Amino acid sequence: MIIDAKNLDYQALNQKIRQADANVVITGCCGQRFIAAGMKNRHITIDGIPGNALGAYLDGATIEVRSNAQDAVGDTMNDGKIVIHGNIGDAAGYAMRGGKIYIKGDAGYRAGIHMKEYQDKIPVMIIGGSAGSFLGEYQAGGIIVVLGLCEKKRRIVANFPCTGMHGGKLYLRDSAAEIVFPRNVCVQTATSADMKFIQDEIIEFCSVFGYNVSSVLNARFSVITPDSKNPYKQMYVAN
Amino acid sequence: MGIELIYPDFEVIRNENRCISCRVCERQCANEVHSYDAERNRMLADESRCVDCQRCVALCPTRALKIVRSDCRLRENANWQEDTIKEVYKQADSGGVLLSSMGNPKPMPVYWDKILINASQVTNPSIDPLREPMETRTFLGKKPGQIEKDENGEILCKLEPQLELSMPVMFSAMSYGSISYNAHKSLATAAKELGIYYNTGEGGLHEDFYHYGKNTIVQVASGRFGVYKEYLEIGAAVEIKMGQGAKPGIGGHLPGAKIVGDVSRTRMIPEGSDAISPAPHHDIYSIEDLRQLVYSLKEATEYKKPIIVKVAAVHNIAAIASGIARSGADIIAIDGFRGGTGAAPTRIRDHVGIPIELALASVDKRLRDEGSRNRVSLVVGGSIRSSADVVKAIALGADACYIATAALLALGCHLCRTCQTGKCNWGIATQRPELVKRLNPEIGCERLINLMNAWRHEIKELMGGMGINSIEALRGNRLMLRGIGLTDKELEILGISHAGE
Numbered sequence: 028m029i030i031d032a033k034n035l036d037y038q039a040l041n042q043k044i045r046q047a048d049a050n051v052v053i054t055g056c057c058g059q060r061f062i063a064a065g066m067k068n069r070h071i072t073i074d075g076i077p078g079n080a081l082g083a084y085l086d087g088a089t090i091e092v093r094s095n096a097q098d099a100v101g102d103t104m105n106d107g108k109i110v111i112h113g114n115i116g117d118a119a120g121y122a123m124r125g126g127k128i129y130i131k132g133d134a135g136y137r138a139g140i141h142m143k144e145y146q147d148k149i150p151v152m153i154i155g156g157s158a159g160s161f162l163g164e165y166q167a168g169g170i171i172v173v174l175g176l177c178e179k180k181r182r183i184v185a186n187f188p189c190t191g192m193h194g195g196k197l198y199l200r201d202s203a204a205e206i207v208f209p210r211n212v213c214v215q216t217a218t219s220a221d222m223k224f225i226q227d228e229i230i231e232f233c234s235v236f237g238y239n240v241s242s243v244l245n246a247r248f249s250v251i252t253p254d255s256k257n258p259y260k261q262m263y264v265a266n
Numbered sequence: 267m268g269i270e271l272i273y274p275d276f277e278v279i280r281n282e283n284r285c286i287s288c289r290v291c292e293r294q295c296a297n298e299v300h301s302y303d304a305e306r307n308r309m310l311a312d313e314s315r316c317v318d319c320q321r322c323v324a325l326c327p328t329r330a331l332k333i334v335r336s337d338c339r340l341r342e343n344a345n346w347q348e349d350t351i352k353e354v355y356k357q358a359d360s361g362g363v364l365l366s367s368m369g370n371p372k373p374m375p376v377y378w379d380k381i382l383i384n385a386s387q388v389t390n391p392s393i394d395p396l397r398e399p400m401e402t403r404t405f406l407g408k409k410p411g412q413i414e415k416d417e418n419g420e421i422l423c424k425l426e427p428q429l430e431l432s433m434p435v436m437f438s439a440m441s442y443g444s445i446s447y448n449a450h451k452s453l454a455t456a457a458k459e460l461g462i463y464y465n466t467g468e469g470g471l472h473e474d475f476y477h478y479g480k481n482t483i484v485q486v487a488s489g490r491f492g493v494y495k496e497y498l499e500i501g502a503a504v505e506i507k508m509g510q511g512a513k514p515g516i517g518g519h520l521p522g523a524k525i526v527g528d529v530s531r532t533r534m535i536p537e538g539s540d541a542i543s544p545a546p547h548h549d550i551y552s553i554e555d556l557r558q559l560v561y562s563l564k565e566a567t568e569y570k571k572p573i574i575v576k577v578a579a580v581h582n583i584a585a586i587a588s589g590i591a592r593s594g595a596d597i598i599a600i601d602g603f604r605g606g607t608g609a610a611p612t613r614i615r616d617h618v619g620i621p622i623e624l625a626l627a628s629v630d631k632r633l634r635d636e637g638s639r640n641r642v643s644l645v646v647g648g649s650i651r652s653s654a655d656v657v658k659a660i661a662l663g664a665d666a667c668y669i670a671t672a673a674l675l676a677l678g679c680h681l682c683r684t685c686q687t688g689k690c691n692w693g694i695a696t697q698r699p700e701l702v703k704r705l706n707p708e709i710g711c712e713r714l715i716n717l718m719n720a721w722r723h724e725i726k727e728l729m730g731g732m733g734i735n736s737i738e739a740l741r742g743n744r745l746m747l748r749g750i751g752l753t754d755k756e757l758e759i760l761g762i763s764h765a766g767e
Contacts, residue, residue, distance in 0.1 A: 099562075165542055262362040264359075264365065265686065
């Protein structure tokens, strides 16, 4: 079913998506927020640019955006998949617990903040380009991968990644030599076991966006994990 | 010892003539104060472990025990009080941040105790609640600004979603994890029986309690623990927690050691993983951003549930509340600086925030001045201790009150203020199965119902005395209040006259 989003506000647009059949194509999307909030059992393709909080609380639906997306994509997402054929704004995947977000281009500030995992739910966010500052703050679980595949205009990750990280893994397709990390994380060159862990995800990412798998994988990756010997905690004394 | 010794605060006084060495005290104390000396057939006590929770006192079959404040004191000093000195010792010893529980115990002004309630005499007769109906029911949510009619002149009755309360009191947010399963069950069953609401806090909702959903407010905070579609759908309302009265401006950190079993399942994080709630919501930097979260929750719940935004009472609270009213929130909850907590840094708990009475009065006035008071409901907490506090809060402008400490007291809490240890002997602030089972949820529920019924009756009597027969007519009725011993500025902020005026 095709929904022309022109002249529809977000409330009306979401209402139409809820009433539509499982396959929805939205045309002329122009900044409508909260598209597919909390939805499951839907495949939604979006032409145009969706507004903030695309796929918030997403519970199994899949969303494909043929261009850029704005802030707060996949906020508190529980399950499903969001594919962005462009760049995304800030705070993507805030506190996501499950599902996948694939971004062809760059991500703004605060991507993957407080990403977590639970039982069989291990969320994955792959950023094809580079990521802004504060990537993966408070990361408690899940996998964030930044590939740096776009033209190298800037560092693969800007400032202050991984502050407060206490779970999960961050992969950078980079030596990470120029990046300053906090004390509470370990930065290591990815081993073959580390790479095997994300191999299927990378293959899927490459097939979605048409990249050559071996040229993507044939590079140095760094993996960042929380340092359990130096955890993020405050020293308290009972009073 | 020596320099590190901090003399115990309490003494365990055991009447040897009464003690029968039954060892109940020993079994009851999770702090391991009591022990048995088999050789001498005597009970011993290590008072350095005592937190004065009174569990052993309450359970001693021969009333042989009492806990008293130790009279081994440091030399008196009005500037350097004993607590202050001991805090320095503790920090010099450990290098740690002081951590406390429950509400601010400092002798700060309690404005409720400086406000008096009116009663009718002669001209405007009082009402006897025993013979006349009194309405304590109230509704929380956006109220329409004007009457709208359709083309046939029929009134359009489409209301924004409302919470219906049989009385203007709700149990405020306490997470599963900070309090026990049985404590949550007591609150949930009592809320259902009473026709009010309890609040999950930021710990998710245990699957056993899904069927109390119609009486449950589910919370969404910066860590988003346990938040997913079904959770949002089960609750009667969704509360966005921006702040908490006991610790405004900071987040929470539940250590991994406490994330076990059901608590891990309910928060939807792995066992042993730290649960860190960041201080801010990292996607909220403005009222517009807050509006985005409010409306994302409205979209996810298809506009069927009111959205509450909870903030701590801090400076400029009127401007903050005005912004929240514009964010599209249906209900604003404000938590005063005396509000309780399972754990907060002492300095934050005791020095950050403002009294709820002043915050409520200035927020209600600001929203009225701006014409937006009916667009939101106001709920206040931190701390409401009695039905008189409830009546005063309503008259100052609140739609309803949140209580937590009072509810825990009903469940057996003795306010020993050591929740952070997880060794609550009353089975409330603990996850240890042998302690949790001490709180019988049926008895807990009954005691909560008793408390609320007693308050409801008192509220009716206080209202009747004023000649008011419905809570709605009391709301914001500040003429019913007078201050006692307050300065002009305090009276101005509270918007009330002095007693005698």
